[in-house]
Amino acid sequence: xxxxxxxxxxxxxxxxxxxxxxxxxxxxxxxxxxxxxxxxxxxxxxxxxxxxxxxxxxxxxxxxxxxxxxxxxxxxxxxxxxxxxxxxxxxxxxxxxxxxxxxxxxxxxxxxxxxxxxxxxxxxxxxxxxxxxxxxxxxxxxxxxxxxxxxxxxxxxxxxxxxxxxxxxxxxxxxxxxxxxxxxxxxxxxxxxxxxxxxxxxxxxxxxxxxxxxxxxxxxxxxxxxxxxxxxxxxxxxxxxx
Numbered sequence: 001x002x003x004x005x006x007x008x009x010x011x012x013x014x015x016x017x018x019x020x021x022x023x024x025x026x027x028x029x030x031x032x033x034x035x036x037x038x039x040x041x042x043x044x045x046x047x048x049x050x051x052x053x054x055x056x057x058x059x060x061x062x063x064x065x066x067x068x069x070x071x072x073x074x075x076x077x078x079x080x081x082x083x084x085x086x087x088x089x090x091x092x093x094x095x096x097x098x099x100x101x102x103x104x105x106x107x108x109x110x111x112x113x114x115x116x117x118x119x120x121x122x123x124x125x126x127x128x129x130x131x132x133x134x135x136x137x138x139x140x141x142x143x144x145x146x147x148x149x150x151x152x153x154x155x156x157x158x159x160x161x162x163x164x165x166x167x168x169x170x171x172x173x174x175x176x177x178x179x180x181x182x183x184x185x186x187x188x189x190x191x192x193x194x195x196x197x198x199x200x201x202x203x204x205x206x207x208x209x210x211x212x213x214x215x216x217x218x219x220x221x222x223x224x225x226x227x228x229x230x231x232x233x234x235x236x237x238x239x240x241x242x
Contacts, residue, residue, distance in 0.1 A: 004213075006041070007033035009114050009206040017213070020045060025188055027213065040178045044187030066192070067184035070168075071095045079217040082195045089148045096148060097159040098169040099193070104137040105130065105175040106190060107197040110205035123174050130171040134163060140200045 004011040005028050011017070015029035023045045028034040034041075065074030072092045081087040088096050108122040108130065118124035121133035138156060141147060163171035168183060177190045195214055198204040 004204060004206065004208040004210065005029035005033050007037045009204075009208060011204075011208040011210075012212065023187065040181065041187060043178075044181050044185070067186040067189045070184035071098065077218075077221040078192050079195070079214055080221050082192065082199070083214055083218050085144075085146055085199065087192070087196055088146060091148070093150070093155065093158070094162075096151075097162045098166070099196070100138065100141065100159060101134065101163045101166070101169040101171060102175065102180065103193045103196045103200070104134050105171070105173075106177070106180060106193045107137075107201070107205065108133065109174060109176050110194065110197075114206045123172075128172075129164065131160060131164060134171055135160065137200065144200055146196070146199060 005015060005017060006026050007028060010029050017027040017029055020026045020028065020034065020041070026037075026041055026045070028037070065076045066078045067074050072095050075081060075087075075090065078087060081089070088099060091099070108119060108124055112118050112124040118126075119133050121127050121136065122130050125133075127133065138159070142151075142156075163169060180190045180193065181187055194204060195210055198210050204210045
């Protein structure tokens with residue numbers, strides 16, 4: 001999803017992406033797509049905008065980093081970490097387990113909604129839970145070299161068990177983008193999970209390539225945008241429906 005429209009998943013050069021004019025974070029290809037996503041996006045838009053206005057460029061929106069809730073601890077510059085393959089590093093074991101589970105769950109939901117297909121080993125394919133599909137997902141993550149140094153066969157087994165006992169990171173339940181935003185309190189967090197999934201599978205949902213958007217977001221985090229400018233979509237007329 002990284003370099004794709006939040007709503008329709010189309011990406012450049014097919015469409016030109018613009019950022020939400022309120023929070024300057026969420027990408028859309030058109031006003032129609034922005035309107036379609038507004039019921040979901042409005043939950044985090046104002047909060048992100050307020051955080052951006054009170055923080056210097058590249059700073060985390062919360063003192064604990066991103067996301068502001070839902071984990072034992074957030075991290076600073078998450079898109080930089082995604083770019084260099086260290087997004088899972090330096091986190092607690094529980095947070096790594098949860099992020100792996102949620103990245104897999106959101107990928108399965110995206111596959112179903114954006115591509116119209118379902119992994120046979122997922123809930124969308126009729127499986128009683130997503131444990132077998134998650135097992136295959138972990139194989140891919142291990143091959144991609146994205147796991148912290150403490151990861152081993154025992155930790156993998158603990159992670160798989162965690163996915164069948166956790167109240168939120170639950171392989172027995174489906175999850176959607178709106179659920180992720182509400183749980184983590186960060187409108188960009190689905191993008192982080194999708195970018196991680198792209199590193200695992202090789203493509204973003206729908207076959208898109210998120211490298212361009214990741215580079216932009218990484219430069220913004222590091223305050224290195226230089227002369228780079230971003231177009232924005234005006235959402236002021238939508239606030240009447242909050």
